[in-house]
Structure formats: C-alpha cells, structure tokens
Amino acid sequence: MVRTPVRTTSKVAQVMDVIRHRVERRQLTPGARIPSVRAMAETLTVSKSTVVEAYDRLAAEGLVEGRPGSGFYVAAPLAPLRLLPADSQTDPTVDPLWTMRQSLRPSGTGLRPGCGWLPESWMPEDALRRALRTLARDGRAATLLEYGSPQGDETLRTLIARRMADQGVEAGPDQVLLTDSGSHAIDLICRFLLESGDTVLVDDPCYFNFHTVLRAHRAKVVGVPYTPTGPDLTAFRTAVEAQRPRLYITNAALHNPTGATLSAAAAHRILKIAEAHDMVVVEDDIFGDFEAEPAPRLAAFDGLDRVIRIGSFSKTLSASVRCGHIAARSDWIAGLTDLRLATGMASSPLAAALLVSVLTDGSYRRHVERVRAQLARRRGPVLDRLGALGIDAWHVPSAGMFLWCRLPPGCDSADVARIALAEDVVLAPGNAFSVGGGAADFMRFNISQMDDRRIDGVLAEAVARLR
Structure with missing residues (x-):
C-alpha cells in the first residue's frame, strides 16, 4: 500500500484528503472515476489549478491514474478494512x-x-450434555458429517416461527434463515442492503457491536437519543428527514444497554416514519426470552414488511452453540440465503439438532x-x-x-x-x-x-x- 505523506492544511492537501477518505471508505473503488477537476473545484470552493495539482500528486503516489480525454480514476487496490482509522486518537x-x-x-x-x-x-449445562448424548446415540451421521441445508434445519426454523408467534410476529419457516449468531445476522443484512457511504440510524446509546459492524461496511452512523420508551421521536423524525437513512437498527425488547422497553405508541410512530421515507428497520431481539411479559415488537406491528427481525440463543443458552436467525420477507430471505452460502456455506446441523433437543424437551x-x-x-x-x-x-x-x-x-x-x-x-x-x-x-x-x-x-x- 502507498505510504500516505504527512498531511498539511494547504488547499492541495485538503483535496487529496477528500479523495483518500472516499477511497478508504470504499466510496471510490479501483477503476472508479473520481470527480472531475471542475466538479471538485466547485464542491470545495478552490481553484481548478489546485485540484489539478492535487490529482497529479495522487497520481504520483499511485492512488489514481489519469486517462487522456477521460479524467482520473482510482488505481490503487483496496486497503484492508479497519474498524478504526490508523491514526485514530480514540481512547x-x-x-x-x-x-x-x-x-x-x-x-x-x-x-x-x-x-x-x-x-x-x-447456563443449562446438564440439558446440553443430555442433548449431546442423545445425538451421539442417534446414529444419524449426516448431523456430524454433512453440510446443513442452505436455509438451515427446517425443524428448528419451524420452532423459531412458533416462538415468534407467541410474541405476535407471524412468520412461516420459509421466512426464517439460520445464521451463526445475532452479529452474523446483522453482518449479512448489511451486506445485503447497504452500500458504502449509506446512512444507518442507531439508538444513542446502543449495543456497541452495531458500531463495529457498521464501520466495517463503511456506513455513516447517526445516533438518536434513547428514552425509557424508545427513541426520542422528534429527534428520530428530524434525523430521518435530514439524513435519509437506509436502515434503523435497534433493540425493541430489553434494550441494550439501557434495559428500557419500546412502547406501543413509539413503535407505531417509528413504523409510520419508516414507511414515509422508505427506511428498513432491523429489530435485534436476542434478549426477548428474558422478558416476563412480551413487549411490543416492531416486527409484530409491521408483519415483516419493512422490518427484519433477528435473534440468537447465545445469551440465553450457550455461547458455544452458535446459532442465530433472521426473519424477513420471503424474497429477502431468498437473497440472504444465497449470500449466506456465498460467504460461509450453511449453518451447523449439529448446533441446530442440539437446539431442537433442548427446545422440545422442556429444559429450555x-x-x-x-x-x-x-x-x-x-x-x-x-x-x-x-x-x-x-x-x-x-x-x-x-x-x-x-x-x-x-x-x-x-x-x-x-x-x-x-x-x-x-x-x-x-x-x-x-x-x-x-x-x-x-x-x-x-x-x-x-x-x-x-x-x-x-x-x-x-x-x-x-x-x-x-x-
């Protein structure tokens, strides 16, 4: 990778920094045409000669290349993904x-x-050990040796669909995709729906792994203040209107880190705003089983139209038995399943069999x-x-x-x-x-x-x- 020279505050350096930043964030990828000299000069309110000098210096570094009569294009390969800038001063x-x-x-x-x-x-160690012994006696070699089905074990998907119905979320097993974890589910959704530079709304505060996954996807992350009944709705509406986010990622039941619960009134308002601005909502529900009584679910009010629901058993059952899930529209599940196969094959049939055992014998x-x-x-x-x-x-x-x-x-x-x-x-x-x-x-x-x-x-x- 080309070494970046010491940055200064000159206008030429400012132009160079803009292009470097877009390449680092993957807003500009190898072969992409960078803004014309005229367009960049107008955007940054600098002279055309300043932009020409900046582009010439970037070409000398090998970051861009000039094509006579056509303009300048990104020449350098993509830099490795970093969750924090190399020069970050973050505590x-x-x-x-x-x-x-x-x-x-x-x-x-x-x-x-x-x-x-x-x-x-x-944790229910005895229940897991019983399930393992049962599987060992079962003699079904496929559970131990073969790949799982692309969408995941149908029996487990059916059980998950039934459990969601108890929370008011109506979905068939064909609308459920098994993943390795809740974090894996979010990563797949981001791969499926986001492009570099897209805006994503999150609660402030929110689960810190939302930040890291979104950084990896080079998303612009915008926080909305959270209250004991959900996001501050005035700030939420203002952010959606101003930022036009592609996604809003949240916990509806037992919010992490606050422990707050979304109110029905807030849920209805969030969905109205999302519909008006064509925004997709991702509802992380991995703590839902800790509830004494089911709280309002965005997925229940929406019917999995523009809400994607994710879950996992890592917090409630075992961090070692890696199994999460995505519930969404059938057409989105088809695309997510293909993406799941392309990036990590199918989910573990052994983990699915263990979960089916503890979910059906009453131990869970x-x-x-x-x-x-x-x-x-x-x-x-x-x-x-x-x-x-x-x-x-x-x-x-x-x-x-x-x-x-x-x-x-x-x-x-x-x-x-x-x-x-x-x-x-x-x-x-x-x-x-x-x-x-x-x-x-x-x-x-x-x-x-x-x-x-x-x-x-x-x-x-x-x-x-x-x-």
Missing part, C-alpha cells in the same frame, strides 16, 4: 470492542460486571424461567448497592440483565474502567455505547455478574479517587 477504553476483549481474556479470578452474558453457572423453558427469577431477585439489591455508592439507575428495567447507571459528579466512566481493570474487574464505560460520545458519566452493569462484593470495593475506591 481505547471506549473503543466499542474494548469491553469484549477484556472480558474474553483468560483469567482465573477476574470479575466481569461489564460483560454482556450470563455466568457459566447459570424451565431454564429461562429460572434465569428470569434469578435476575428479578438480584435487581433490587444490586440497585441498592450501586445507589449507596452514588451510582443511580437511569431507568429501572422490568426484566433483563442490564442496568444503565449514571456515575457521581466528576467521574468519567472510562477513568473508572481503567482503575477497575488494574484490579482485574472489567467494566463497560458509557461512551463505548454512544455514537455521539455523550455518555461519559454512564456505565452499563450486568446484574447477573454482580454477586461478588469485591466489585463494590473497587467501584468505591475508583469513585473516591476521581471525586
């Missing part, structure tokens, strides 16, 4: 992947109140009921413990594992996270979830990972030091 503590990297590093004694999953001791239902009860018992005491430290909940969720909390005045959550990491306690600072960077005084806590009272001591020390 690594609020890099969206920082919490996940710290949570997954080997540690025998580390505490993980900032992670996004349940403790191993809460009993497991999620126990988890709901455990979370409900712990929510109040955890809120009290945090409140005693001056850490107050932005919203008290009705269910789920997350609490979105404001720290005492003077405390930056990134600083608190760094202090805690020195004690092998991994926290989730607020700006990892915020597109606009406005959550420095917030932090996400996982109720299920808060049993150890050493966490209180680490938080108390960090708060005292910063105040």
Whole structure:
C-alpha cells in the first residue's frame, strides 16, 4: 500500500484528503472515476489549478491514474478494512470492542460486571450434555458429517416461527434463515442492503457491536437519543428527514444497554416514519426470552414488511452453540440465503439438532424461567448497592440483565474502567455505547455478574479517587 505523506492544511492537501477518505471508505473503488477537476473545484470552493495539482500528486503516489480525454480514476487496490482509522486518537477504553476483549481474556479470578452474558453457572449445562448424548446415540451421521441445508434445519426454523408467534410476529419457516449468531445476522443484512457511504440510524446509546459492524461496511452512523420508551421521536423524525437513512437498527425488547422497553405508541410512530421515507428497520431481539411479559415488537406491528427481525440463543443458552436467525420477507430471505452460502456455506446441523433437543424437551423453558427469577431477585439489591455508592439507575428495567447507571459528579466512566481493570474487574464505560460520545458519566452493569462484593470495593475506591 502507498505510504500516505504527512498531511498539511494547504488547499492541495485538503483535496487529496477528500479523495483518500472516499477511497478508504470504499466510496471510490479501483477503476472508479473520481470527480472531475471542475466538479471538485466547485464542491470545495478552490481553484481548478489546485485540484489539478492535487490529482497529479495522487497520481504520483499511485492512488489514481489519469486517462487522456477521460479524467482520473482510482488505481490503487483496496486497503484492508479497519474498524478504526490508523491514526485514530480514540481512547481505547471506549473503543466499542474494548469491553469484549477484556472480558474474553483468560483469567482465573477476574470479575466481569461489564460483560454482556450470563455466568457459566447459570447456563443449562446438564440439558446440553443430555442433548449431546442423545445425538451421539442417534446414529444419524449426516448431523456430524454433512453440510446443513442452505436455509438451515427446517425443524428448528419451524420452532423459531412458533416462538415468534407467541410474541405476535407471524412468520412461516420459509421466512426464517439460520445464521451463526445475532452479529452474523446483522453482518449479512448489511451486506445485503447497504452500500458504502449509506446512512444507518442507531439508538444513542446502543449495543456497541452495531458500531463495529457498521464501520466495517463503511456506513455513516447517526445516533438518536434513547428514552425509557424508545427513541426520542422528534429527534428520530428530524434525523430521518435530514439524513435519509437506509436502515434503523435497534433493540425493541430489553434494550441494550439501557434495559428500557419500546412502547406501543413509539413503535407505531417509528413504523409510520419508516414507511414515509422508505427506511428498513432491523429489530435485534436476542434478549426477548428474558422478558416476563412480551413487549411490543416492531416486527409484530409491521408483519415483516419493512422490518427484519433477528435473534440468537447465545445469551440465553450457550455461547458455544452458535446459532442465530433472521426473519424477513420471503424474497429477502431468498437473497440472504444465497449470500449466506456465498460467504460461509450453511449453518451447523449439529448446533441446530442440539437446539431442537433442548427446545422440545422442556429444559429450555424451565431454564429461562429460572434465569428470569434469578435476575428479578438480584435487581433490587444490586440497585441498592450501586445507589449507596452514588451510582443511580437511569431507568429501572422490568426484566433483563442490564442496568444503565449514571456515575457521581466528576467521574468519567472510562477513568473508572481503567482503575477497575488494574484490579482485574472489567467494566463497560458509557461512551463505548454512544455514537455521539455523550455518555461519559454512564456505565452499563450486568446484574447477573454482580454477586461478588469485591466489585463494590473497587467501584468505591475508583469513585473516591476521581471525586
């Protein structure tokens, strides 16, 4: 790759930076014609001679090439995808992947109140072992040796369709595609519907992996403030009208990181705005099984017309049994299935068989009921413990594992996270979830990972030091 020279503030350098930026974001790909000298001069309000000099320098670097009588074209190969710019000065503590990297590093004694999953001791290991033994005795070699069907195991897709019906989402198994995970589902949807430079709306705050996937697809990410009943509808409408986004990606049930629940009124308004502006809505529902009562679903109101629903069993059953799904219009499922085959073949028939076993023998239902009860018992005491430290909940969720909390005045959550990491306690600072960077005084806590009272001591020390 051509080495980029030191950038200056000259007008020639500004023109060069514009072209470099478009190539890096894949808005301009190899062979694409770059803006004419006249068009670039008018866009940036510079002279034509400035643009000519900038293009000549880019040609000398090998980034573009001139074709007599035709103009300039991108000549350099695509640079490898990066989730952050090479010269980024972003605080690594609020890099969206920082919490996940710290949570997954080997540690025998580390505490993980900032992670996004349940403790191993809460998971139905015995049920999974029984399912594995049943499959081992079954003697069906195809489950162990062959590729799965392109759309995924039909029995599991039928079970998923029935489970969605319990939440008011009507869909047949032909409208369900199995994926490797919820994140894989989002990646496939982005590949299917987005082009580089498209605008995508997300909640602010939102699940940090939305940020990273959208960066990989070179999307323009716009955040909308989130409230306890859904996105701020005035800001949402304004953003849609001004930015013309292709997608809106959200959690409707048990929002991550806030634990809030979308109201029916907000859901109706979101769908009216989406329809008026031809916007597709992606509803991430991976925490829905933690609900005591089903909340309003965008997919239920919409009937999977312009809403795509995704889900996964990674948070509720097992992170090792990788299986998610996409529910959407049948014509979109056909295209997504082809894309699934082109980029990763079919989903695992072994994972599907395991899931079918635990979903049909009653063990999964009993497991999620126990988890709901455990979370409900712990929510109040955890809120009290945090409140005693001056850490107050932005919203008290009705269910789920997350609490979105404001720290005492003077405390930056990134600083608190760094202090805690020195004690092998991994926290989730607020700006990892915020597109606009406005959550420095917030932090996400996982109720299920808060049993150890050493966490209180680490938080108390960090708060005292910063105040």
